Amino acid sequence: MLRTGQQYRDSIRDGRRVWMNGERVHDVTTHPQFKPLIDIRARIYDMAHEGATRDIMSYEENGDRFSVGLKLPYTEDDWHAKRRATDAVLEDVGGIVTRVGDETAGEMWSLYDGQDILNEVDPRFSDNICAHIHKVIQNDPFHVSANTDPKGDRSKRPQDQDPDMLLRVVKETDAGIVVRGAKYETAAAYANQAFTKPTIANWGDSALSEYAVGFICDFSSPNLRFICRTGFAGRAPAEDYPLSSRFDEIEALVIYDDVLIPWENVLFYQHTKAAGFIRNTLHRYSAFAFVQRNLKLADLMIGAALWNVRQTGLEKQQAVQEKLATLACYREGINAHLTAAIANAETSPGGLLMPNQSLLMTGRVHACSQLHHMMHLARELCGGQICVTPDAAAFADPDTADWLKKFYTLNDNWGSDDRRKLLAFARDLLNSDYAGHRLTFQLFAQAPPFAHLGAVYRNFDFDDALRFTKKSAGLSDNVLG
Known part of the structure; x- marks a missing residue:
């Protein structure tokens, strides 16, 4: 039903x-x-x-x-x-x-x-x-x-x-x-x-x-x-x-x-x-949907930052492009782990198809451990106005509306209303009480960071690295992995 x-x-x-x-x-x-x-x-x-x-x-x-x-x-x-x-x-x-x-x-x-x-x-x-x-x-x-x-x-x-x-x-x-x-x-x-x-x-x-x-x-x-x-x-x-x-x-x-x-x-x-x-x-399956949410959160951070630098005409600056590229690497790192976890999926003990555990768990560490760095990059790109812009009521008040329209209108394509909406969105995404709560939630919702790394340790196959190093270093057969 x-x-x-x-x-x-x-x-x-x-x-x-x-x-x-x-x-x-x-x-x-x-x-x-x-x-x-x-x-x-x-x-x-x-x-x-x-x-x-x-x-x-x-x-x-x-x-x-x-x-x-x-x-x-x-x-x-x-x-x-x-x-x-x-x-x-x-x-x-x-x-x-x-x-x-x-x-x-x-x-x-x-x-x-x-x-x-x-x-x-x-x-x-x-x-x-x-x-x-x-x-x-x-x-x-x-x-x-x-x-x-x-x-x-x-x-x-x-x-x-x-x-x-x-x-x-x-x-x-x-x-x-x-x-x-x-x-x-x-x-x-x-x-x-x-x-x-x-x-x-x-x-x-x-x-x-x-x-x-x-x-x-x-x-x-x-x-x-x-x-x-x-x-x-x-x-x-x-x-x-x-x-x-x-x-x-x-x-x-x-x-x-x-x-x-x-x-x-x-x-x-x-x-x-x-x-x-x-x-x-516990999270051998549920981590997939959890990490996928971080992928969409990355999309929102990239979108908020990129719209902002396009509004203000900073997109062509190399330093800005480098920060946007770093956000893109974070986003595509999550995407790659999710995609590869399905492409290399494993049969579980119960006969189900589970995402490749090493790839999924390392993807979760990438998504969660780097999130606060990415949020700060997005803050930098959005600029200080996300924490100082007046509320919507001030943009509607006859005593203040004209002044705010003057100083928040950027050009013929970006009027003050769209500027205010983007800054309000970025503030809520990156700077608000809600933003801080979501950051903490993403770090701990599927156990704390040390448990994320513990899952990687349990699921990563160390044997091939040991074999290859043993061969390359010429270690004797008496050495046991």
Whole structure:
């Protein structure tokens, strides 16, 4: 079943307990700070039904249509289709959205690949994983992912401090497990469900742990609370902040106050080896969609910078061209990694086609580790006016409009209104609270930078470099790699 946007909105009017800015939010679909992103998520659902985008966003199987983003990948064409669908969404909405479901479905596919390890714990878990993957495909929910805890004192074991600092199982019942603790999660307040999984904790030598648990959490469940940060939308006029007024994806601290998770929703439990495997392979699919967002973010930075230097007549200067070329190298580096990861895709342990892991993970490091440098280059190219330009209201005020029209009109092609719009866009993209938040989010949304590098270390094939160096240096056969 392919949902419509209205069906999605109706599904999250379920009485969930949400707070923002010290107040209870009774309907997230109408709240001014949630509504813009909810409308975008609803728009994505509607795109799957519209003639112009139907075949990009969905596919037909046995007479029914399903979401391209949620489809299990078996061929290179499946990955090309996912890439086209993501690009279509970002082009349609005119900005970057990260947590909309297609990038989190891939984490479930990593579980699918780990069924042998999970079967060491309980064969039921493997069955639950397959059931949930197909349930997501069939029912088209807004599925997100939760994996970051408050953590507490990380020099101690969880058991040696307030034990709820990491989400844990406190009781088993015939109906399921009861969990207590908290998770930070982007989009939780307006999603349907989450794959909730453990942060790697200081378990010591424990083979079993009440913290090593992963499950599907229905966000309409009783005993859940969503405590959200204040959003950016509505804090300033949309004319001055065109991105933050629409594309702010709000995070929540989700409180699990003795929440019952039915056994059929438990995907792994207690086995620390299984939890470690899941953490290490979690992003083998989902990193693709995540890195693709950085590609589109690079496009926005290049566009904002290039339009600005064309406005001001600086495009022909060598120093300016060098900075633009550096931005282009960053952009094409991301593009190359994504393209090569599909072209050199690998068969996964579960029989799926996964992007080449070494290329994908090195691409993620390139995209994330260089982002702040690229943002600063784009700031330089846009110039100081992005932080000093008056607000849109001043351009409309009769007492100031003529002066601003005079000093912001560049030539016959670039009037003051277009100049102001570009500077406002660049300010929101590069200099605003929203810009800083997005930079931090891109650095940490798929684990911190050291974990990105850890994934590269685990997936890069060092053997050929060792072999070639051993041969070139004339090392003896006694040397072992």
